[in-house]
Amino acid sequence: MNLLKSTIAVLAVASSSLFALSGSAEEAHRNCRANPGREWPIDPAAYVVRNCAFCHGPSLQGLAVAPRLAGQHQEYIVNQLERFRSQERNNPFSLKYMSHVAVSVLPGNYCEVGAYIATMPAEARNDGNEALAAKGEEIFRHGVPEDNIPACQFCHGPEAQGVGRFPRLGGQSYYYLKRRLEQWVEGYGRISPHMPGIASKLNPEQIDAIASYLSFLPAAPSPGEY
Amino acid sequence: MKAGGLRRALQTAFLAVLIPAAGFADEVQEKLEYCKNCHGNQAQGFQGYYTAPRLAGQPVQYLENQFEALAKHRRDNPIAQQFMWPGIEGVPLGLRAALARRFNELNPPPADGGPRNLVSFGKAIYNKGVPDENVPACAACHGEDAHGNDQVPRLAGQMYAYTVEQLVGWDKGYRGEDPVSPGETNTMQSIAAGMTKDQIRAVAAYLSYQR
Numbered sequence: 001m002n003l004l005k006s007t008i009a010v011l012a013v014a015s016s017s018l019f020a021l022s023g024s025a026e027e028a029h030r031n032c033r034a035n036p037g038r039e040w041p042i043d044p045a046a047y048v049v050r051n052c053a054f055c056h057g058p059s060l061q062g063l064a065v066a067p068r069l070a071g072q073h074q075e076y077i078v079n080q081l082e083r084f085r086s087q088e089r090n091n092p093f094s095l096k097y098m099s100h101v102a103v104s105v106l107p108g109n110y111c112e113v114g115a116y117i118a119t120m121p122a123e124a125r126n127d128g129n130e131a132l133a134a135k136g137e138e139i140f141r142h143g144v145p146e147d148n149i150p151a152c153q154f155c156h157g158p159e160a161q162g163v164g165r166f167p168r169l170g171g172q173s174y175y176y177l178k179r180r181l182e183q184w185v186e187g188y189g190r191i192s193p194h195m196p197g198i199a200s201k202l203n204p205e206q207i208d209a210i211a212s213y214l215s216f217l218p219a220a221p222s223p224g225e226y
Numbered sequence: 227m228k229a230g231g232l233r234r235a236l237q238t239a240f241l242a243v244l245i246p247a248a249g250f251a252d253e254v255q256e257k258l259e260y261c262k263n264c265h266g267n268q269a270q271g272f273q274g275y276y277t278a279p280r281l282a283g284q285p286v287q288y289l290e291n292q293f294e295a296l297a298k299h300r301r302d303n304p305i306a307q308q309f310m311w312p313g314i315e316g317v318p319l320g321l322r323a324a325l326a327r328r329f330n331e332l333n334p335p336p337a338d339g340g341p342r343n344l345v346s347f348g349k350a351i352y353n354k355g356v357p358d359e360n361v362p363a364c365a366a367c368h369g370e371d372a373h374g375n376d377q378v379p380r381l382a383g384q385m386y387a388y389t390v391e392q393l394v395g396w397d398k399g400y401r402g403e404d405p406v407s408p409g410e411t412n413t414m415q416s417i418a419a420g421m422t423k424d425q426i427r428a429v430a431a432y433l434s435y436q437r
Contacts, residue, residue, distance in 0.1 A: 142312045148260035154309055155264075155274030163275045194263050223275070 032074060032111035044116040047105075052117075055097060061123050065093060067176040071122025071219050075164045077114035081105065083191050091188035122219035124171030128212025132205075136213025139206055149201050152210065155194075159220035170217030177211035254324045257317065261325065264309065268334035271385035276305055279388040282332035287376045289326035291406060293317070300408060303400035340386030340431030348432025351425055361420050364429065367413075372436050377406050382436035389430035393418045 048060070055066040062068030069077070083089045084102035105113060128136075140160070143151040152169075156162050160170035169177065183189060184199035202210070261281070266272035271280035281289065295301045296310045297317075314322075352372070355363035364381070368374050372382035381389065395401065396418035404410040418426075 141308075145260070145312050146316055148256050150260060150263040151309060151312075154276055154278070157275035161275075166274060193267050197259060198263060 032078065032114070044109075044112045048113060048116055051101065051104075059123075060117065060120055062125065062173050062176065065175065065179070068122060068125065068172055069117050070120035071222075072114075072117055072168055073162055073164060073166075073222065074111065074114035074118045076162065076167045077117050078110040079165045081110045081113070082107070083189070088191045089189040091183055091186075094189065118222070122168065122171055124218050125173040125215050126171075128174035128215035129208065130212070130216070132209040132212040133216055134213075135206075136209035136211070139202075139210055140213055144201075144206075147201055149206075150198060157220075157223065160214055160217050161220040161222060163223050168219070168222075169214045171219050172214055174211045174215040177214055178207055181207045181211065250320075250324075253321060254328065257321060257325060258328055261313075261329075266334075266337060269329050269332050270334040270337040270383070271388060273338060273385070273387065276309070277338075277385055277387045277391060278309075279392075280337060280384050281329040282334050283373065283383070284326075284329055284380050285374050285376055285378070286323075286326045286330045288374060288379045289329055290322060291377050293322045293326070295401075295403075298408075300403050301401055303395050303398075306400075336383035336434055336437065338385040338387060338434060340390075340427065340434040342431070342435075344428040344431035345435060346432075347425075348428035348430070351429050352432055356421075356425065359420055361417060361425070372433060381433045384430075384433050386430050386434040389433055390426055393421060393426040393430070394423070 049058075052060060052069065055063060056069050057063040057066070060068065060070040080089065081102045084094060084098040085107070087095065087099055089098065139149065140152045141158075143149045153160070155166045156169050157166070160168065162168035181199045181202060184192075184196045187196075190196050199207075262269060264272060264274065264276075264278040265281050266278070269280065269282040271282075272278045292301065293314055296306060296314045299307075299311060301310070317325075351361065352364045353370070355361045355366075365372070367378050368381050369378075372380065374380035392401070396412070396415050399415070402412055402415050404412045421429075
């Protein structure tokens with residue numbers, strides 16, 4: 001009876017959140033559904049392992065400066081491949097490595113690559129400074145309203161799982177997160193209407209704290225639509 | 227010497243007037259940018275992981291009332307608690323009034339359209355209500371153009387997901403108190419409670435395309 005009750009409760013919560021998210025989920029997949037891609041010449045898994053794993057690690061958990069891709073959302077991957085292709089993501093590593101990768105994958109196949117990457121399980125890198133995690137969590141959850149810094153979780157989700165074009169940040173490597181926040185201010189890849197302004201308000205200690213906190217987060221399940 | 231003293235005094239007086247004014251304008255602009263991180267670049271509403279409503283074109287009085295209801299924690303749904311309670315805390319009344327005026331002046335196109343096939347059903351409910359179920363015509367208070375006035379909010383162009391969430395949430399008592407007369411039950415609570423989910427979706431879809 002208790003089990004039945006809790007099952008009903010879980011179903012009720014799940015259906016109410018689906019109700020709330022249905023609009024955005026629709027949005028998220030409109031592009032990939034509208035343009036499902038041509039005949040993919042090779043298996044996406046084989047393609048990803050052969051090409052991406054060389055820099056991003058064998059199971060795409062990230063390696064050195066290359067970020068973890070495993071578990072990233074399809075829409076995010078597709079959007080970023082388009083930005084690498086157009087060279088809007090323009091830091092030196094992006095230009096040297098990712099631009100031609102994005103050109104070599106046919107744009108019609110970005111959706112297949114993204115869909116496969118989204119299914120790969122993500123592991124936490126746990127490589128930040130543990131002493132700073134609590135401070136990082138405070139900024140992530142509430143921002144710093146008196147300094148006009150918004151809460152990261154508004155877009156990236158309460159467990160940093162991301163959604164649609166907003167990347168999953170939980171468990172991403174400390175180094176990548178830190179450099180990405182710094183690069184918004186340095187002027188690289190200004191493709192977000194919000195991130196350059198937000199990052200410019202963070203001081204180095206706050207960036208350190210946020211990147212540390214996120215590096216320890218286990219990969220939370222993707223929101224409903226995937 | 228005397229003339230120099232006078233000039234310095236005038237300069238000082240001039241700066242004393244000018245600097246706070248410039249400082250306040252900067253403060254308004256900074257806070258506005260802060261709000262737009264979640265509410266969209268033109269306050270048209272924005273969908274992150276959560277949904278932030280359109281504030282553009284809202285009546286000044288409505289916005290000031292909501293700021294107050296959020297600051298006093300009378301608006302208490304989980305998203306308001308998480309984001310707007312800390313967001314509005316420490317924002318003085320003068321700044322709130324300036325922000326309300328700035329949001330009121332914006333007029334961007336709608337941001338999040340609902341299902342098109344529900345629009346005509348939604349339009350009928352908006353203009354005529356559902357008399358058999360005691361759902362009054364929304365247009366009676368919110369205006370035929372849905373632009374609202376005074377303490378009645380603009381609904382035209384509101385985010386589909388947001389309108390749905392609010393109408394569902396009223397049933398849970400999240401906006402149960404009238405922000406103008408705290409302690410009194412909000413007019414919308416009983417109206418929203420009487421609406422089915424299909425009716426809610428339809429009205430929200432219709433409104434999401436109105437300008």
